[in-house]
Amino acid sequence: MTAQKTIYALSSGAGTAGVAVIRLSGPDSFEALTTLTGRHDFEPRVATLCKLKDPDDRSHLDHALALPFKEPYSFTGEDVVELHIHGGRAVTEGVLSTLHKNKSLRMAEPGEFTRRAFENGKMDLTEAEGLNDLIHAQTAAQRQLALRQMDGALRHLYEGWRRDLVSLLAHLEADIDFPDEDLPEGVAEAARPKIRTLCSDLKGHLDDNNKGQALRNGFTIVILGAPNAGKSSLMNALAQSDVAIVSDEAGTTRDAIEVNLDLGGYPVRFIDTAGIRENAGKVESEGIKRALNKAEQAHLKLITIRADEWPDVSRETLELIDDRSFVVFSQSDKADLDPAMFHVKHPSLRPVEVTTTSSVTQQGISDLLEKVERYSVAQMEINEAPILTRMRHRTALEECISHLERFDQSATLDAVLAAEDVRMAARCLGSITGLIDVEELLDVIFSDFCIGK
Numbered sequence: 001m002t003a004q005k006t007i008y009a010l011s012s013g014a015g016t017a018g019v020a021v022i023r024l025s026g027p028d029s030f031e032a033l034t035t036l037t038g039r040h041d042f043e044p045r046v047a048t049l050c051k052l053k054d055p056d057d058r059s060h061l062d063h064a065l066a067l068p069f070k071e072p073y074s075f076t077g078e079d080v081v082e083l084h085i086h087g088g089r090a091v092t093e094g095v096l097s098t099l100h101k102n103k104s105l106r107m108a109e110p111g112e113f114t115r116r117a118f119e120n121g122k123m124d125l126t127e128a129e130g131l132n133d134l135i136h137a138q139t140a141a142q143r144q145l146a147l148r149q150m151d152g153a154l155r156h157l158y159e160g161w162r163r164d165l166v167s168l169l170a171h172l173e174a175d176i177d178f179p180d181e182d183l184p185e186g187v188a189e190a191a192r193p194k195i196r197t198l199c200s201d202l203k204g205h206l207d208d209n210n211k212g213q214a215l216r217n218g219f220t221i222v223i224l225g226a227p228n229a230g231k232s233s234l235m236n237a238l239a240q241s242d243v244a245i246v247s248d249e250a251g252t253t254r255d256a257i258e259v260n261l262d263l264g265g266y267p268v269r270f271i272d273t274a275g276i277r278e279n280a281g282k283v284e285s286e287g288i289k290r291a292l293n294k295a296e297q298a299h300l301k302l303i304t305i306r307a308d309e310w311p312d313v314s315r316e317t318l319e320l321i322d323d324r325s326f327v328v329f330s331q332s333d334k335a336d337l338d339p340a341m342f343h344v345k346h347p348s349l350r351p352v353e354v355t356t357t358s359s360v361t362q363q364g365i366s367d368l369l370e371k372v373e374r375y376s377v378a379q380m381e382i383n384e385a386p387i388l389t390r391m392r393h394r395t396a397l398e399e400c401i402s403h404l405e406r407f408d409q410s411a412t413l414d415a416v417l418a419a420e421d422v423r424m425a426a427r428c429l430g431s432i433t434g435l436i437d438v439e440e441l442l443d444v445i446f447s448d449f450c451i452g453k
C-alpha cells in the first residue's frame, strides 16, 4: 500500500453545536497532532484532553479531546486522529485554518475518507454505499435498509454467487487446458444445472418490484386531475402545510411541486402537478407534459375528480386511471357522493381505492392518508432477504444473467466461449462489490458523499 497524503476535514455537520469532530487520516496524522498540541504522549484508542494551539504564534485554539487510531485499526485503515472540539464557528475555523497551514496535510475531497477505507479493504462498495445511505437516511425504514447494506448483506450475497462462478470457471479452464488429464467428463455439461439455478436466484433477487430503490429514494405519489380539481389543496391537506399555491384560477400549478413525508417510518414523496386538459397554452402544455411524465414514473397516482362535477370527467383524466391509482372525489363539501358510483359508471376501470375528501372540512383526509400509507408501506416492506438499492446493482445483475444465459447456449458448442461467459458473469458480480477493477466507477460513487465522510 503506497502512503497517501494526509487529509483532514470537518466530519460532523456544519453549524453551531456542542461538539464538532475534525478527522485526519494518513501517515502524518500523529505528527500533525503533535504540532497542534506540543505533546507526544498520545495512546491509540485512548481519548486525551489537550490544548490545541496555533504553532506559529502559540495562540490558544481550543480545549479538545484527541482520539488517535493506529493503522490498520481505523476507519480508513490508515493512521487516523479525531479531534473532538467545541462546535462553534470560531473554534472550527481556527483549527481548520491552522491545519491548512501545515504543508504535509490537505483538505479531504467529498467521500475521500470512505474511499480510502474501501481502497484499504475495510469495506466493499456496497458497504460504502450503505454508509452513505445511512448518513442521508430520513426515515426509520431507510435507516434499517442502510444498516443492513452497511453490515454486508449485499456483499455476502454477491460474493457467494461470485465464488460459485469462480469455482465453476476453474473446472472449465482445467478442462480446456488439460483435455487429456484425468478430469471428470463433460465439465461444461455438469456446470449447466448450477448455472441455471444461479440464474433463477439472480432473477428472483431482481424481481423485487424495485422496492429497495423506492425505499432509498422515496415512494412517489403523483396528484393528477383536471385544472381546479383541488389537487394543490389536497396536497396541502395531506402534508398539513401550505406547500402548493391554491387559487380558483384554473391552471395555477405549472411545474411539479414536491413534499416529502414520513409515513410510518417509510419515505413518501407527494408531487402536485399541472391540471391536465386539452387546448392549453404553451407554458401550461409544458406543465401538462411534465405531469404526464411524472405520472408514468410514479409508484402511485391520486386521480382527483371534483365531486360536484360528477359524472363529468374528461377523457384525459379517465385515461390516467389504472391499477396503480386511487380515485379521489375532491371537494366533497360541495356535493355528497357515494364512492361506489365510480364503479357503477366505469366498471372496466380498476383503481386500487375510491375515496371522497374535502380539503376545506378535512373530510376523508386522514382516511386517505391511512390508505396511502398502507399501500406504500406494503410496496416497500422488506423481509430478511438482502435487497438491492441501486440502478448500478440492477444493471450489473442483468448483464450477469445475460452472460449466464449465453453460457447455456454455448456450453455444448465451444468450451472456450462457455468459460468466457462464466468469467464475464463473475466480473459483473465483482463490479458491484468492487472486487474487480472499477476505477472508472469510483469517482462517480464517492462524489455522492459529502466532505468529511
Ligand SMILES: Nc1nc2c(ncn2[C@@H]2O[C@H](COP(=O)(O)OP(=O)(O)OP(=O)(O)O)[C@@H](O)[C@H]2O)c(=O)[nH]1
Pocket: 226, 227, 228, 229, 230, 231, 232, 233, 234, 245, 246, 247, 248, 249, 250, 251, 252, 253, 254, 273, 274, 275, 276, 330, 331, 332, 333, 334, 357, 358, 359, 360, 361
Ligand atoms: N369548497 C371547497 N373548495 C375547494 C376544495 N379544494 C379546493 N377548493 C377550491 O378550488 C379551487 C382550486 O383549488 P386548487 O387546489 O388550486 O386546484 P388545482 O387542481 O391545484 O388547480 P390547478 O393548479 O389550476 O390545476 C380553489 O379556489 C380552492 O379553494 C375543497 O375541498 N372544498
